[in-house]
Amino acid sequence: MPLLLGIDIGTSGTKVIITDEDGSIVASATETYPLGTPHPNWAEQDPRDWWAATVAAIRGARGSGGVKAADIGCVGLTGQMHGLVLLDEEGGVLRPAILWCDQRSSGSETTSPSCTGRSARSFSPRTTSGSSSPGSMRLRFRTPQAPSSLT
Numbered sequence: 001m002p003l004l005l006g007i008d009i010g011t012s013g014t015k016v017i018i019t020d021e022d023g024s025i026v027a028s029a030t031e032t033y034p035l036g037t038p039h040p041n042w043a044e045q046d047p048r049d050w051w052a053a054t055v056a057a058i059r060g061a062r063g064s065g066g067v068k069a070a071d072i073g074c075v076g077l078t079g080q081m082h083g084l085v086l087l088d089e090e091g092g093v094l095r096p097a098i099l100w101c102d103q104r105s106s107g108s109e110t111t112s113p114s115c116t117g118r119s120a121r122s123f124s125p126r127t128t129s130g131s132s133s134p135g136s137m138r139l140r141f142r143t144p145q146a147p148s149s150l151t
Helices: 047-065 132-142
Strands: 003-009 013-019 025-032 072-079
Touching: 003 047, 013 047, 025 047
Parallel strands: 003 072
Antiparallel strands: 003 013, 013 025
16 A cells, blocks of 8 residues: 655745555654854755755655655645745755745835836735745845845
């Protein structure tokens, strides 16, 4: 009977569970990673930490349950809410990811024009400071050391 592998890449860590087809838990593991708050209201993480934790948690669960890779018949994946991950042309991480709970844009409306000439507010009446559009616009227009690919 094939086993099921569940992966949850969350804000505090990656959780992995292996179950049988009836839902009985065979093994589980959790690997945590730091939440960066370099300034008040900021919430950032290094996406490379997500990958390292995912690999370690899968290995940990497989090891504790004596599960071979060939025993896994299905993989389910979930992740944290929206976040902004900036990559270079080769797929390398440019900076820490700005997470869904980041509030650096709160209290200061993002009105700088985007490439379409509209402000973040014109995208949706429900745009919040934790959404990706205000975060990316804030980086583009208010970060002096922004990579040239953002401007």
